[in-house]
Amino acid sequence: MRKKNTEVLASSFRDPSGFIFRRDDVLYRQVNCTYKEHYDALMATGLYEDLVEKKMLVPHQEVDLAPEIPNIAYKIIMPQEISFISYPYEWSFTQLKQAALATLEIERAALEYGLTLKDASAYNIQFLDGKPLLIDTLSFEKYKSGDLWIAYRQFCQHFLAPLALMAYCDIRLNQLLRIYIGGVPLDLTSSILPKWTWANWGVLIHIHQHARSQAKHADSHLPINRSNMGRNALFGLIDSLSGTVLRLKWQPDGTEWADYYNETNYTQLGLEHKKKLILEYLELAKPGSVWDLGANTGLFSRLASKHGIFTVAFDVDPACVERTYLETVKHHESCLLSLLLDLTNPSPGIGWENKERTSLIDRGPVDMVFALALLHHLTISNNLPFDRIAGFLAGICNDLIIEFVPKEDSQVQKLLANREDIFDNYTQEIFEREFSQNFMILRKDPIIDSLRTLYLMKRCDV
Amino acid sequence: MKKRYLFLLLVVLLVTQPASAYLDPGTGSFIWQMLIGIVLGTAFMLKMYWQKTKSSFKKLIYHEEKKH
Numbered sequence: 001m002r003k004k005n006t007e008v009l010a011s012s013f014r015d016p017s018g019f020i021f022r023r024d025d026v027l028y029r030q031v032n033c034t035y036k037e038h039y040d041a042l043m044a045t046g047l048y049e050d051l052v053e054k055k056m057l058v059p060h061q062e063v064d065l066a067p068e069i070p071n072i073a074y075k076i077i078m079p080q081e082i083s084f085i086s087y088p089y090e091w092s093f094t095q096l097k098q099a100a101l102a103t104l105e106i107e108r109a110a111l112e113y114g115l116t117l118k119d120a121s122a123y124n125i126q127f128l129d130g131k132p133l134l135i136d137t138l139s140f141e142k143y144k145s146g147d148l149w150i151a152y153r154q155f156c157q158h159f160l161a162p163l164a165l166m167a168y169c170d171i172r173l174n175q176l177l178r179i180y181i182g183g184v185p186l187d188l189t190s191s192i193l194p195k196w197t198w199a200n201w202g203v204l205i206h207i208h209q210h211a212r213s214q215a216k217h218a219d220s221h222l223p224i225n226r227s228n229m230g231r232n233a234l235f236g237l238i239d240s241l242s243g244t245v246l247r248l249k250w251q252p253d254g255t256e257w258a259d260y261y262n263e264t265n266y267t268q269l270g271l272e273h274k275k276k277l278i279l280e281y282l283e284l285a286k287p288g289s290v291w292d293l294g295a296n297t298g299l300f301s302r303l304a305s306k307h308g309i310f311t312v313a314f315d316v317d318p319a320c321v322e323r324t325y326l327e328t329v330k331h332h333e334s335c336l337l338s339l340l341l342d343l344t345n346p347s348p349g350i351g352w353e354n355k356e357r358t359s360l361i362d363r364g365p366v367d368m369v370f371a372l373a374l375l376h377h378l379t380i381s382n383n384l385p386f387d388r389i390a391g392f393l394a395g396i397c398n399d400l401i402i403e404f405v406p407k408e409d410s411q412v413q414k415l416l417a418n419r420e421d422i423f424d425n426y427t428q429e430i431f432e433r434e435f436s437q438n439f440m441i442l443r444k445d446p447i448i449d450s451l452r453t454l455y456l457m458k459r460c461d462v
Numbered sequence: 463m464k465k466r467y468l469f470l471l472l473v474v475l476l477v478t479q480p481a482s483a484y485l486d487p488g489t490g491s492f493i494w495q496m497l498i499g500i501v502l503g504t505a506f507m508l509k510m511y512w513q514k515t516k517s518s519f520k521k522l523i524y525h526e527e528k529k530h
Contacts, residue, residue: 148495153491214489214490215487216490218490220489222489224492228496236499236502236503236505237498239509240502240506
Protein backbone atom coordinates (compact mmCIF):
# COMPACT_ATOMS: atom_id res chain seq x y z
CA MET A 1 0.00 0.00 0.00
CA ARG A 2 1.38 3.42 -0.97
CA LYS A 3 1.95 5.85 1.86
CA LYS A 4 0.49 9.30 1.75
CA ASN A 5 2.70 12.37 1.30
CA THR A 6 5.28 10.34 -0.50
CA GLU A 7 6.80 10.82 -3.89
CA VAL A 8 9.60 9.19 -5.89
CA LEU A 9 11.75 11.92 -7.41
CA ALA A 10 11.31 12.20 -11.17
CA SER A 11 15.09 12.28 -11.67
CA SER A 12 15.59 8.96 -9.90
CA PHE A 13 14.82 6.24 -12.43
CA ARG A 14 18.02 5.31 -14.24
CA ASP A 15 19.75 3.22 -11.60
CA PRO A 16 18.22 -0.16 -10.62
CA SER A 17 20.30 -0.05 -7.41
CA GLY A 18 17.76 2.20 -5.71
CA PHE A 19 15.95 5.49 -5.87
CA ILE A 20 15.28 8.72 -4.02
CA PHE A 21 11.90 9.52 -2.53
CA ARG A 22 10.46 12.23 -0.38
CA ARG A 23 8.07 11.38 2.44
CA ASP A 24 6.53 13.92 4.79
CA ASP A 25 9.00 16.43 3.40
CA VAL A 26 12.05 14.33 4.32
CA LEU A 27 14.39 12.94 1.66
CA TYR A 28 15.16 9.20 1.70
CA ARG A 29 16.92 6.74 -0.55
CA GLN A 30 15.75 3.18 -0.98
CA VAL A 31 18.62 0.73 -1.49
CA ASN A 32 17.40 -2.25 -3.49
CA CYS A 33 18.29 -5.89 -2.79
CA THR A 34 20.19 -6.07 -6.10
CA TYR A 35 22.66 -3.53 -4.72
CA LYS A 36 23.10 -5.24 -1.31
CA GLU A 37 26.58 -6.63 -2.01
CA HIS A 38 27.93 -3.26 -3.17
CA TYR A 39 26.27 -1.19 -0.44
CA ASP A 40 27.65 -3.53 2.24
CA ALA A 41 31.11 -3.28 0.67
CA LEU A 42 30.94 0.53 0.70
CA MET A 43 30.01 0.56 4.37
CA ALA A 44 32.27 -2.31 5.54
CA THR A 45 35.54 -1.45 3.77
CA GLY A 46 35.93 1.97 5.40
CA LEU A 47 35.49 3.86 2.11
CA TYR A 48 32.27 5.48 3.32
CA GLU A 49 33.88 6.78 6.54
CA ASP A 50 36.96 7.94 4.67
CA LEU A 51 35.01 9.91 2.05
CA VAL A 52 32.53 11.35 4.55
CA GLU A 53 35.41 12.45 6.77
CA LYS A 54 37.01 14.18 3.79
CA LYS A 55 33.61 15.78 3.03
CA MET A 56 33.55 14.19 -0.41
CA LEU A 57 30.50 11.94 0.04
CA VAL A 58 27.13 12.89 1.46
CA PRO A 59 26.66 11.40 4.94
CA HIS A 60 23.56 9.32 5.61
CA GLN A 61 21.80 7.42 8.34
CA GLU A 62 20.16 4.04 7.99
CA VAL A 63 16.56 4.41 9.15
CA ASP A 64 13.81 2.07 10.14
CA LEU A 65 11.12 3.19 7.74
CA ALA A 66 8.55 1.37 5.64
CA PRO A 67 10.13 1.08 2.17
CA GLU A 68 8.56 2.77 -0.82
CA ILE A 69 8.66 -0.50 -2.81
CA PRO A 70 8.99 -3.20 -0.13
CA ASN A 71 9.44 -6.31 -2.30
CA ILE A 72 12.76 -5.07 -3.73
CA ALA A 73 14.01 -3.06 -0.74
CA TYR A 74 17.20 -3.85 1.16
CA LYS A 75 17.57 -0.70 3.26
CA ILE A 76 16.28 2.83 3.59
CA ILE A 77 18.83 5.55 4.17
CA MET A 78 18.34 9.21 5.00
CA PRO A 79 21.04 11.35 3.36
CA GLN A 80 21.93 14.82 4.54
CA GLU A 81 19.84 17.18 2.43
CA ILE A 82 21.48 19.81 0.23
CA SER A 83 20.04 23.32 0.55
CA PHE A 84 19.89 24.00 -3.18
CA ILE A 85 20.37 21.53 -6.02
CA SER A 86 22.39 23.10 -8.83
CA TYR A 87 23.32 21.80 -12.25
CA PRO A 88 26.60 21.83 -14.20
CA TYR A 89 25.29 24.36 -16.73
CA GLU A 90 24.84 26.74 -13.79
CA TRP A 91 28.40 26.35 -12.53
CA SER A 92 31.40 28.54 -13.18
CA PHE A 93 34.56 27.15 -14.76
CA THR A 94 36.27 26.40 -11.45
CA GLN A 95 33.13 24.85 -9.97
CA LEU A 96 32.99 22.37 -12.86
CA LYS A 97 36.75 21.80 -12.61
CA GLN A 98 36.56 21.15 -8.85
CA ALA A 99 33.62 18.79 -9.40
CA ALA A 100 35.70 16.90 -12.02
CA LEU A 101 38.73 16.62 -9.74
CA ALA A 102 36.54 15.48 -6.83
CA THR A 103 35.04 12.72 -9.00
CA LEU A 104 38.53 11.49 -9.95
CA GLU A 105 39.73 11.67 -6.34
CA ILE A 106 36.71 9.63 -5.23
CA GLU A 107 37.41 7.04 -7.93
CA ARG A 108 41.05 6.85 -6.83
CA ALA A 109 40.00 6.36 -3.19
CA ALA A 110 37.36 3.80 -4.18
CA LEU A 111 39.98 1.74 -6.06
CA GLU A 112 42.21 1.73 -2.99
CA TYR A 113 39.34 0.18 -1.03
CA GLY A 114 38.47 -2.35 -3.73
CA LEU A 115 35.50 -0.47 -5.17
CA THR A 116 34.96 1.69 -8.22
CA LEU A 117 32.57 4.38 -9.44
CA LYS A 118 30.03 3.07 -11.92
CA ASP A 119 28.83 6.63 -12.65
CA ALA A 120 30.76 9.83 -13.24
CA SER A 121 27.79 12.08 -13.78
CA ALA A 122 28.24 15.78 -13.06
CA TYR A 123 24.67 15.74 -11.71
CA ASN A 124 25.85 13.47 -8.88
CA ILE A 125 27.98 16.31 -7.56
CA GLN A 126 26.58 19.18 -5.52
CA PHE A 127 28.24 22.02 -3.63
CA LEU A 128 28.14 22.03 0.15
CA ASP A 129 30.07 24.68 2.06
CA GLY A 130 31.79 25.58 -1.20
CA LYS A 131 33.14 22.07 -1.69
CA PRO A 132 32.04 19.51 -4.29
CA LEU A 133 30.25 16.56 -2.73
CA LEU A 134 29.11 13.25 -4.24
CA ILE A 135 25.43 12.88 -3.41
CA ASP A 136 24.77 9.50 -5.02
CA THR A 137 25.63 6.93 -2.37
CA LEU A 138 24.77 4.14 -4.81
CA SER A 139 27.43 5.14 -7.36
CA PHE A 140 29.92 2.57 -6.10
CA GLU A 141 30.32 -1.06 -7.01
CA LYS A 142 32.83 -3.73 -6.10
CA TYR A 143 35.90 -3.66 -8.30
CA LYS A 144 36.67 -6.91 -10.09
CA SER A 145 40.24 -7.52 -11.10
CA GLY A 146 40.78 -6.53 -14.74
CA ASP A 147 37.70 -4.29 -14.92
CA LEU A 148 38.00 -1.14 -16.97
CA TRP A 149 36.46 2.11 -15.72
CA ILE A 150 32.92 1.89 -16.94
CA ALA A 151 32.33 5.61 -16.30
CA TYR A 152 35.29 6.81 -18.40
CA ARG A 153 33.18 8.00 -21.34
CA GLN A 154 30.67 9.67 -19.02
CA PHE A 155 33.47 11.49 -17.23
CA CYS A 156 34.86 12.78 -20.53
CA GLN A 157 31.42 13.95 -21.71
CA HIS A 158 30.24 15.47 -18.42
CA PHE A 159 33.49 17.12 -17.35
CA LEU A 160 36.47 17.07 -19.67
CA ALA A 161 34.67 18.06 -22.89
CA PRO A 162 32.82 21.11 -21.47
CA LEU A 163 35.91 22.20 -19.51
CA ALA A 164 38.12 22.01 -22.61
CA LEU A 165 35.53 23.92 -24.64
CA MET A 166 35.27 26.59 -21.93
CA ALA A 167 39.05 26.91 -21.59
CA TYR A 168 40.07 26.74 -25.25
CA CYS A 169 37.05 28.12 -27.16
CA ASP A 170 34.48 30.13 -25.26
CA ILE A 171 33.36 30.13 -21.64
CA ARG A 172 29.71 30.16 -22.76
CA LEU A 173 30.00 26.71 -24.29
CA ASN A 174 29.20 25.17 -20.90
CA GLN A 175 25.61 25.81 -22.01
CA LEU A 176 25.94 22.76 -24.28
CA LEU A 177 25.36 20.77 -21.10
CA ARG A 178 21.85 22.18 -21.03
CA ILE A 179 21.18 20.60 -24.44
CA TYR A 180 23.05 17.33 -23.93
CA ILE A 181 21.88 15.89 -20.63
CA GLY A 182 24.26 12.94 -21.10
CA GLY A 183 27.24 15.25 -21.46
CA VAL A 184 28.75 16.97 -24.49
CA PRO A 185 29.33 14.40 -27.29
CA LEU A 186 33.04 13.90 -27.90
CA ASP A 187 32.78 14.08 -31.69
CA LEU A 188 31.12 17.48 -31.37
CA THR A 189 33.75 18.64 -28.88
CA SER A 190 36.54 17.42 -31.14
CA SER A 191 35.11 19.29 -34.11
CA ILE A 192 34.77 22.58 -32.18
CA LEU A 193 38.14 22.55 -30.40
CA PRO A 194 40.98 24.40 -32.17
CA LYS A 195 43.33 22.29 -34.30
CA TRP A 196 46.30 23.03 -32.04
CA THR A 197 44.63 21.05 -29.23
CA TRP A 198 45.65 17.90 -31.15
CA ALA A 199 49.12 18.70 -29.81
CA ASN A 200 47.83 18.64 -26.21
CA TRP A 201 48.47 15.07 -25.03
CA GLY A 202 45.54 14.84 -22.59
CA VAL A 203 43.02 16.43 -24.95
CA LEU A 204 44.37 14.33 -27.81
CA ILE A 205 43.85 10.97 -26.12
CA HIS A 206 40.76 11.66 -24.02
CA ILE A 207 38.81 13.72 -26.55
CA HIS A 208 40.09 13.68 -30.15
CA GLN A 209 41.26 10.06 -30.47
CA HIS A 210 38.58 8.88 -28.06
CA ALA A 211 35.94 10.41 -30.39
CA ARG A 212 37.58 8.76 -33.40
CA SER A 213 37.53 5.39 -31.69
CA GLN A 214 33.85 5.87 -30.84
CA ALA A 215 33.04 6.64 -34.47
CA LYS A 216 35.12 3.73 -35.75
CA HIS A 217 33.44 1.11 -33.57
CA ALA A 218 29.97 2.65 -33.24
CA ASP A 219 28.37 0.14 -35.57
CA SER A 220 30.43 -2.94 -34.74
CA HIS A 221 28.19 -4.23 -31.90
CA LEU A 222 30.88 -6.69 -30.92
CA PRO A 223 30.85 -8.07 -27.40
CA ILE A 224 33.96 -6.83 -25.63
CA ASN A 225 35.90 -8.55 -22.93
CA ARG A 226 35.93 -5.76 -20.35
CA SER A 227 38.31 -7.56 -18.02
CA ASN A 228 41.59 -6.73 -19.67
CA MET A 229 42.57 -3.64 -17.76
CA GLY A 230 45.29 -3.87 -15.14
CA ARG A 231 44.91 -2.01 -11.86
CA ASN A 232 47.91 0.16 -12.70
CA ALA A 233 46.30 1.02 -16.01
CA LEU A 234 43.25 2.28 -14.11
CA PHE A 235 45.37 4.40 -11.79
CA GLY A 236 47.25 5.64 -14.86
CA LEU A 237 43.98 6.59 -16.52
CA ILE A 238 42.78 8.51 -13.45
CA ASP A 239 46.19 10.18 -13.11
CA SER A 240 46.16 11.24 -16.76
CA LEU A 241 42.59 12.61 -16.52
CA SER A 242 43.49 14.54 -13.34
CA GLY A 243 46.55 16.06 -15.01
CA THR A 244 44.54 17.04 -18.08
CA VAL A 245 41.81 18.68 -15.99
CA LEU A 246 44.35 20.46 -13.77
CA ARG A 247 46.05 22.01 -16.79
CA LEU A 248 42.78 23.54 -18.04
CA LYS A 249 42.59 27.18 -16.98
CA TRP A 250 40.36 30.13 -17.64
CA GLN A 251 40.58 33.81 -16.84
CA PRO A 252 38.30 36.35 -18.55
CA ASP A 253 40.17 38.15 -21.34
CA GLY A 254 43.39 38.17 -19.37
CA THR A 255 42.00 40.73 -16.92
CA GLU A 256 42.99 40.91 -13.30
CA TRP A 257 40.27 39.77 -10.97
CA ALA A 258 40.59 42.67 -8.59
CA ASP A 259 39.33 45.26 -11.05
CA TYR A 260 37.16 43.08 -13.16
CA TYR A 261 33.84 44.52 -12.10
CA ASN A 262 33.57 48.00 -10.79
CA GLU A 263 30.60 49.37 -12.69
CA THR A 264 28.49 51.18 -10.14
CA ASN A 265 27.61 54.82 -9.74
CA TYR A 266 27.27 54.73 -5.97
CA THR A 267 29.22 57.08 -3.73
CA GLN A 268 30.76 55.40 -0.69
CA LEU A 269 28.08 57.06 1.44
CA GLY A 270 25.26 55.80 -0.80
CA LEU A 271 26.70 52.28 -0.85
CA GLU A 272 27.00 52.14 2.94
CA HIS A 273 23.44 53.41 3.30
CA LYS A 274 22.14 50.74 0.90
CA LYS A 275 23.96 48.05 2.92
CA LYS A 276 22.52 49.41 6.17
CA LEU A 277 18.99 49.36 4.75
CA ILE A 278 19.36 45.78 3.49
CA LEU A 279 20.55 44.67 6.94
CA GLU A 280 17.54 46.38 8.52
CA TYR A 281 15.17 44.68 6.08
CA LEU A 282 16.79 41.30 6.76
CA GLU A 283 16.30 41.87 10.46
CA LEU A 284 12.61 42.64 9.85
CA ALA A 285 11.83 39.76 7.48
CA LYS A 286 14.17 37.15 9.06
CA PRO A 287 14.38 34.94 5.95
CA GLY A 288 15.78 31.43 6.15
CA SER A 289 17.05 31.58 2.58
CA VAL A 290 17.79 34.24 -0.03
CA TRP A 291 18.20 34.28 -3.81
CA ASP A 292 20.13 37.32 -4.99
CA LEU A 293 19.13 37.79 -8.63
CA GLY A 294 21.82 39.70 -10.51
CA ALA A 295 24.26 39.39 -7.63
CA ASN A 296 27.32 40.65 -9.49
CA THR A 297 30.23 39.54 -7.28
CA GLY A 298 28.01 38.96 -4.26
CA LEU A 299 28.58 42.15 -2.26
CA PHE A 300 24.96 42.27 -1.06
CA SER A 301 24.49 38.47 -1.03
CA ARG A 302 27.14 38.40 1.68
CA LEU A 303 25.08 40.67 3.93
CA ALA A 304 22.69 37.75 4.20
CA SER A 305 25.13 34.81 4.03
CA LYS A 306 27.41 36.29 6.69
CA HIS A 307 24.42 36.27 9.03
CA GLY A 308 24.03 32.52 8.51
CA ILE A 309 21.25 32.85 5.91
CA PHE A 310 21.74 30.37 3.07
CA THR A 311 22.08 32.54 -0.04
CA VAL A 312 22.34 31.76 -3.72
CA ALA A 313 24.07 34.53 -5.69
CA PHE A 314 22.91 34.31 -9.30
CA ASP A 315 24.49 36.28 -12.12
CA VAL A 316 24.50 36.15 -15.90
CA ASP A 317 28.22 36.97 -16.13
CA PRO A 318 30.46 33.86 -15.92
CA ALA A 319 33.32 36.04 -14.64
CA CYS A 320 31.24 37.33 -11.71
CA VAL A 321 30.12 33.80 -10.80
CA GLU A 322 33.71 32.57 -11.01
CA ARG A 323 35.02 35.38 -8.84
CA THR A 324 32.30 34.91 -6.23
CA TYR A 325 33.00 31.18 -6.10
CA LEU A 326 36.76 31.68 -5.73
CA GLU A 327 36.15 34.07 -2.85
CA THR A 328 33.72 31.73 -1.11
CA VAL A 329 36.39 29.01 -1.24
CA LYS A 330 39.14 31.36 -0.09
CA HIS A 331 37.14 32.67 2.87
CA HIS A 332 35.38 29.36 3.69
CA GLU A 333 31.96 30.94 3.22
CA SER A 334 29.59 28.08 3.96
CA CYS A 335 26.28 29.86 3.38
CA LEU A 336 26.94 31.28 -0.08
CA LEU A 337 26.52 29.48 -3.40
CA SER A 338 27.25 31.37 -6.61
CA LEU A 339 25.54 30.22 -9.80
CA LEU A 340 25.22 31.25 -13.41
CA LEU A 341 21.75 32.33 -14.49
CA ASP A 342 20.26 34.33 -17.31
CA LEU A 343 17.12 35.53 -15.60
CA THR A 344 15.48 36.32 -18.95
CA ASN A 345 15.88 32.64 -19.88
CA PRO A 346 16.27 30.72 -16.61
CA SER A 347 17.20 27.05 -16.40
CA PRO A 348 14.27 25.01 -17.74
CA GLY A 349 13.15 21.53 -16.75
CA ILE A 350 15.15 19.11 -18.93
CA GLY A 351 15.42 15.38 -19.53
CA TRP A 352 12.63 12.83 -19.50
CA GLU A 353 9.19 14.49 -19.22
CA ASN A 354 11.13 17.74 -18.63
CA LYS A 355 11.44 16.54 -15.04
CA GLU A 356 14.87 14.96 -14.65
CA ARG A 357 16.52 18.30 -13.96
CA THR A 358 14.10 20.81 -12.56
CA SER A 359 13.61 24.39 -13.65
CA LEU A 360 14.71 27.30 -11.50
CA ILE A 361 11.12 28.05 -10.51
CA ASP A 362 10.50 24.43 -9.47
CA ARG A 363 13.52 24.64 -7.17
CA GLY A 364 11.82 27.46 -5.30
CA PRO A 365 10.14 29.09 -3.61
CA VAL A 366 12.73 30.86 -1.52
CA ASP A 367 12.01 32.97 1.55
CA MET A 368 13.43 36.17 0.13
CA VAL A 369 14.62 37.56 -3.19
CA PHE A 370 17.06 40.42 -3.67
CA ALA A 371 16.40 42.32 -6.90
CA LEU A 372 18.98 45.05 -6.55
CA ALA A 373 19.76 47.28 -9.54
CA LEU A 374 17.98 44.68 -11.63
CA LEU A 375 14.64 46.19 -12.55
CA HIS A 376 15.95 48.59 -15.21
CA HIS A 377 17.79 45.77 -16.98
CA LEU A 378 14.62 43.70 -17.16
CA THR A 379 12.32 46.53 -18.23
CA ILE A 380 14.56 48.54 -20.53
CA SER A 381 16.93 45.90 -21.94
CA ASN A 382 14.34 43.14 -22.08
CA ASN A 383 11.07 45.08 -22.55
CA LEU A 384 9.44 43.33 -19.60
CA PRO A 385 6.41 45.13 -18.15
CA PHE A 386 6.33 45.63 -14.35
CA ASP A 387 3.32 43.33 -13.86
CA ARG A 388 5.15 40.39 -15.49
CA ILE A 389 8.19 40.94 -13.26
CA ALA A 390 6.02 41.25 -10.14
CA GLY A 391 4.10 38.09 -11.10
CA PHE A 392 7.33 36.13 -11.58
CA LEU A 393 8.84 37.32 -8.30
CA ALA A 394 5.62 36.59 -6.39
CA GLY A 395 5.85 33.03 -7.72
CA ILE A 396 9.32 32.42 -6.32
CA CYS A 397 9.49 34.29 -2.99
CA ASN A 398 7.58 35.50 0.05
CA ASP A 399 9.65 38.59 0.80
CA LEU A 400 11.35 40.90 -1.63
CA ILE A 401 14.01 43.57 -1.42
CA ILE A 402 13.83 45.53 -4.64
CA GLU A 403 15.55 48.67 -5.83
CA PHE A 404 13.89 51.19 -8.10
CA VAL A 405 16.36 53.01 -10.37
CA PRO A 406 14.69 56.01 -12.07
CA LYS A 407 15.22 57.05 -15.67
CA GLU A 408 17.33 60.01 -14.60
CA ASP A 409 19.95 57.67 -13.06
CA SER A 410 23.19 57.59 -15.06
CA GLN A 411 23.10 53.78 -15.33
CA VAL A 412 19.61 53.89 -16.88
CA GLN A 413 20.75 56.66 -19.18
CA LYS A 414 23.50 54.31 -20.41
CA LEU A 415 20.85 51.73 -21.32
CA LEU A 416 18.77 54.37 -23.10
CA ALA A 417 21.73 55.90 -24.95
CA ASN A 418 21.11 53.98 -28.16
CA ARG A 419 17.47 53.02 -27.66
CA GLU A 420 14.32 54.83 -28.46
CA ASP A 421 12.66 55.69 -25.15
CA ILE A 422 9.44 53.73 -25.50
CA PHE A 423 9.26 53.15 -21.75
CA ASP A 424 6.58 55.66 -20.74
CA ASN A 425 5.41 53.30 -18.01
CA TYR A 426 8.83 53.24 -16.38
CA THR A 427 7.93 55.51 -13.48
CA GLN A 428 8.13 54.96 -9.76
CA GLU A 429 4.39 55.52 -9.40
CA ILE A 430 3.48 52.81 -11.94
CA PHE A 431 6.13 50.51 -10.46
CA GLU A 432 4.55 50.79 -7.00
CA ARG A 433 1.03 50.37 -8.39
CA GLU A 434 1.88 47.25 -10.41
CA PHE A 435 3.90 45.60 -7.65
CA SER A 436 1.10 46.30 -5.16
CA GLN A 437 -1.04 43.79 -7.07
CA ASN A 438 1.18 41.03 -5.69
CA PHE A 439 3.10 42.59 -2.80
CA MET A 440 2.53 44.79 0.23
CA ILE A 441 5.10 47.56 0.55
CA LEU A 442 6.47 47.32 4.09
CA ARG A 443 9.35 49.79 3.79
CA LYS A 444 10.32 52.42 1.25
CA ASP A 445 13.62 54.26 1.71
CA PRO A 446 15.41 56.62 -0.67
CA ILE A 447 19.11 55.73 -0.82
CA ILE A 448 21.12 58.77 0.14
CA ASP A 449 23.52 60.34 -2.37
CA SER A 450 21.56 58.67 -5.22
CA LEU A 451 18.27 58.90 -7.10
CA ARG A 452 17.35 55.33 -6.17
CA THR A 453 14.79 53.90 -3.74
CA LEU A 454 14.92 50.64 -1.83
CA TYR A 455 11.76 48.69 -0.96
CA LEU A 456 10.95 45.85 1.38
CA MET A 457 7.86 44.02 0.16
CA LYS A 458 5.88 41.02 1.35
CA ARG A 459 3.70 38.86 -0.85
CA CYS A 460 0.02 39.79 -0.31
CA ASP A 461 -1.20 36.21 0.22
CA VAL A 462 1.43 35.17 2.77
CA MET B 463 15.15 4.13 -67.43
CA LYS B 464 15.52 0.80 -65.58
CA LYS B 465 19.27 1.25 -65.56
CA ARG B 466 18.82 4.69 -64.05
CA TYR B 467 16.68 3.30 -61.17
CA LEU B 468 19.15 0.50 -60.64
CA PHE B 469 21.96 3.04 -60.44
CA LEU B 470 19.99 5.14 -57.95
CA LEU B 471 19.27 2.08 -55.78
CA LEU B 472 22.94 1.20 -55.83
CA VAL B 473 23.87 4.73 -54.77
CA VAL B 474 21.30 4.66 -51.94
CA LEU B 475 22.54 1.29 -50.71
CA LEU B 476 26.17 2.33 -50.80
CA VAL B 477 25.69 5.78 -49.31
CA THR B 478 23.09 4.98 -46.62
CA GLN B 479 24.52 5.45 -43.16
CA PRO B 480 23.70 3.02 -40.37
CA ALA B 481 20.62 4.08 -38.33
CA SER B 482 21.94 6.35 -35.59
CA ALA B 483 19.56 4.85 -33.02
CA TYR B 484 21.67 1.69 -33.09
CA LEU B 485 25.05 3.37 -32.97
CA ASP B 486 26.85 2.77 -29.70
CA PRO B 487 29.67 5.13 -28.76
CA GLY B 488 30.35 2.92 -25.72
CA THR B 489 32.08 0.17 -27.73
CA GLY B 490 34.74 2.51 -29.11
CA SER B 491 35.19 4.03 -25.65
CA PHE B 492 35.91 0.62 -24.08
CA ILE B 493 38.33 -0.36 -26.82
CA TRP B 494 40.10 2.99 -26.61
CA GLN B 495 40.35 2.80 -22.83
CA MET B 496 41.99 -0.62 -23.03
CA LEU B 497 44.47 0.65 -25.62
CA ILE B 498 45.51 3.79 -23.75
CA GLY B 499 45.41 1.85 -20.48
CA ILE B 500 48.60 0.03 -21.55
CA VAL B 501 50.46 3.29 -22.18
CA LEU B 502 49.03 5.19 -19.19
CA GLY B 503 49.54 2.22 -16.85
CA THR B 504 53.21 1.93 -17.84
CA ALA B 505 53.69 5.70 -17.51
CA PHE B 506 52.04 5.62 -14.09
CA MET B 507 54.29 2.79 -12.91
CA LEU B 508 57.41 4.63 -14.08
CA LYS B 509 56.16 7.79 -12.36
CA MET B 510 55.68 5.91 -9.10
CA TYR B 511 59.15 4.33 -9.32
CA TRP B 512 60.69 7.71 -10.11
CA GLN B 513 58.93 9.33 -7.14
CA LYS B 514 60.09 6.52 -4.84
CA THR B 515 63.66 6.80 -6.10
CA LYS B 516 63.57 10.56 -5.71
CA SER B 517 62.26 10.41 -2.15
CA SER B 518 64.83 7.72 -1.17
CA PHE B 519 67.58 9.86 -2.67
CA LYS B 520 66.32 12.91 -0.76
CA LYS B 521 66.24 10.92 2.49
CA LEU B 522 69.79 9.72 1.87
CA ILE B 523 71.04 13.27 1.27
CA TYR B 524 69.17 14.46 4.38
CA HIS B 525 70.82 11.76 6.53
CA GLU B 526 74.25 12.51 5.06
CA GLU B 527 73.81 16.24 5.79
CA LYS B 528 72.70 15.41 9.35
CA LYS B 529 75.82 13.27 9.88
CA HIS B 530 78.04 16.18 8.94
